[in-house]
Amino acid sequence: MRSIVTGGAGFLGSHLCDLLLEKGHDVICIDNLVTGNARNIAHINSDSFTYLKHDITRPIYFGDKIDYIFHLASPASPVDYLELPIQTLKVGALGTYNMLGLAKEKRARLLIASTSEVYGDPQVNPQPETYWGNVNPIGPRGVYDEAKRYAEAITMAYHRYHGIDTRIVRIFNTYGPRMRANDGRxxxxxxxxxxxxxxxxxxxxxxxTRSFCYVSDLIDGIYRLMMSDFTDPVNIGNPAxxxxxxxxxxxxxxxxxxxxxxxxxxxxxxxxxxRPDISKAKEILGWEPKIALExxxxxxxxxxxxxxxxx
Ligand SMILES: NC(=O)c1ccc[n+]([C@@H]2O[C@H](COP(=O)([O-])OP(=O)(O)OC[C@H]3O[C@@H](n4cnc5c(N)ncnc54)[C@H](O)[C@@H]3O)[C@@H](O)[C@H]2O)c1
Missing domain, CATH: 3.90.25.10 (UDP-galactose 4-epimerase, domain 1)
Structure with a gap:
């Protein structure tokens, strides 16, 4: 199995690279290090791992087969996306478009990292996947929320129109080693x-209120979703x-x-x-968080x- 992880030198992406290598995948990590750090992948010493420094808002081509694309690249903390509003919108729009094009060419399965921010300032608590959200499109946070909403929309369009095999994970606040000390979360x-x-x-x-999911639980949920046959969005987060x-x-x-x-x-x-409603993740993926906050x-x-x- 050959997998691409965009944003693979970031907090979540680097943990996902570790898990995929453990599962025996060849992993291509693509990252332009705008908010990530090469230190997060420096421990990986494997012939199955390749790092490419590349901005995915520009197209990228591969000769070999690709089976899975995990598209995680995007500034993710409010401090980052408020400082990088245009890059955030571009990676959600052009970056996702480029990865969908690659998935289409390679007949690869693509998972996008969406977010609980698609629910905005929610008027429903907990938030089920069926909730459409309450987002201010022109507020300062709108650059992130709308980039992710667009990424979901174009992903579903490619799924419906081109028959691309896609997955959408809506990630709720996740924490753990390799977060940047100054990332503002x-x-x-x-x-x-x-x-x-x-x-x-x-x-x-x-x-x-917030609910915090430990990184190993989240990565397990992402992997299970990719390997499932479920194409609608799934919340992954800790409901505590x-x-x-x-x-x-x-x-x-x-x-x-x-x-x-x-x-x-x-x-x-x-x-x-x-707070995520994780009924769907429980039912479809048999997933729920295991690591307690302490x-x-x-x-x-x-x-x-x-x-x-x-x-
Ligand atoms: N951590 C969370 O709590 C959380 C919650 C919801 C959603 N997410 C999503 O998960 C993904 C990963 O988040 P994270 O917390 O690991 O953030 P992060 O900033 O640590 O990682 C994002 C990575 O994407 C890279 N990147 C950004 N733009 C790029 C581009 N144009 N080309 C190539 N690489 C690019 C960055 O350099 C960085 O390494 C993001 O898509 C984020 O929106 C995270």
Whole structure:
């Protein structure tokens, strides 16, 4: 089996490369390192692994057969996509278009990494796949949400019109080793602030909810979905919902930090609730998360501590 992973030098992509190699795939990792880091794949020492530095908004051709394309490339944290709005829209649109073209030529199966952000600031909680969302298309976050909504739409169009074998995973907040310390997402933010003894910045009053999935659970879900025969979107995430304030307190407890909580203004269009309905993943993939928050946070903390000099 030969698989492509776009965004393979990023947080999730690098863990997916590891899993695919373990499963015996030949893996081609394509990444332009705009938000990823070669350090995430530096440990891979295998003849079955190739890294190509390439921006997938430009076409790419391969002579050999390709069986699976896992399309994960995209800035993913709010800090990144607010800094890179055009690149985010381009990779969701042109990048997905190029990967669909490649899938069509190779008769390969393609999975796209979509997101819970397609539900925007949801008016339904938990969010099932049938919910169409509440997205502000012209707000600052719209660049990411709409890029992913477009990516889903063009993927379904290729599936229906060209008969391409496609999968769509809607990923909910995921955390773990190899997240960038400064990527602005709540888990690395809080852990780093706690480790440095700095104030922990909670946006708003902290009553907004999130649910956090550990990376190994998420990657297992992505792999199962790719190997299934299910072509509609599937939520993968951890349904254990907590407020951001509760989460900040768990971080202080686990790190034993003396950090204090401080409140800052809520970002524009920040979702008030976020929790996946994973009935479909359970039923179709036999998947549900296994790693409890405390265990996942300890692993993540260990990673951040080991990388402290570099981060
Ligand atoms: N981590 C999460 O909680 C989460 C949640 C929902 C969706 N997702 C989706 O999962 C995917 C991976 O996210 P992540 O958290 O690993 O982010 P990440 O930023 O660590 O990884 C994304 C990778 O894509 C690469 N990339 C971006 N644009 C590219 C381009 N034009 N050409 C080639 N490579 C490009 C980056 O360099 C980076 O290595 C993204 O599509 C993201 O939208 C992630």
């Amino acid at each position: 709540v888990v690395p933010n809080f852990i780093n602030q706690a480790l440095k003894g700095e104030d922990i910045t909670v946006y708003g009053d902290g009553s907004q 919902e907590m407020t951001v304030l509760e989460f900040a307190r768990s971080i202080i407890e686990i790190t034993g930090s003396k950090s204090k909580l401080v409140h800052r203004d809520l970002p524009v269009d920040d979702p008030k609730v976020r 265990e996942g946070l300890r692993n993540t903390l260990e990673y951040f501590m080991s990388m402290r000099s570099e981060l």
